[in-house]
Amino acid sequence: AQTVTQSQPEMSVQEAETVTLSCTYDTSENNYYLFWYKQPPSRQMILVIRQEAYKQQNATENRFSVNFQKAAKSFSLKISDSQLGDTAMYFCAGEYGNKLVFGAGTILRVKS
């Protein structure tokens, strides 16, 4: 079975600083995809960034980047220049068999 683990229930960061959210996963598949989703209080899940497992280069989307360590099965999210609007729940997810398996989430609070 595929699993996704987020070990940080809550994180805080000062505005304009950098924060890293951790995620580990377990799968026996060779080809898979990993995602970070953001869920603000409105409940709308928004895709932040995706990574294809067979690509060695870490994905980057503006202030968001990942550190993908395939051998260690680790997939962390780095948010640079944190903004108040980044405050939300963040979920790490893996796509296996056309469906998403989510971690338990990390609440991120950006403080002014």
Next chain:
Amino acid sequence: GAGVSQTPSNKVTEKGKYVELRCDPISGHTALYWYRQSLGQGPEFLIYFQGTGAADDSGLPNDRFFAVRPEGSVSTLKIQRTERGDSAVYLCASSLVVGGGDNEQFFGPGTRLTVL
């Protein structure tokens, strides 16, 4: 264009009642997914459709749960004899096609179901 919409936004029902939750996917998206998110947890997969057929319903918890997508667009999740443990946010997502990480799943705002 319009995103994924779900109705109702909130539903309160009594134990033992029947409920239907509706999902309108993005126009042209062939794949549609249902997830359930309990308080303080990540979403859990329930079922997904490719067109009109349920391609994978392995996440449905028991036979009280059923979903349909008769015309390959709108989907309805049906829950019979509701129990208090069914209380959760039910999320719907759609994607252009199935398979591959390039096919981003776009989520709706969810329906919060409360069973009293």
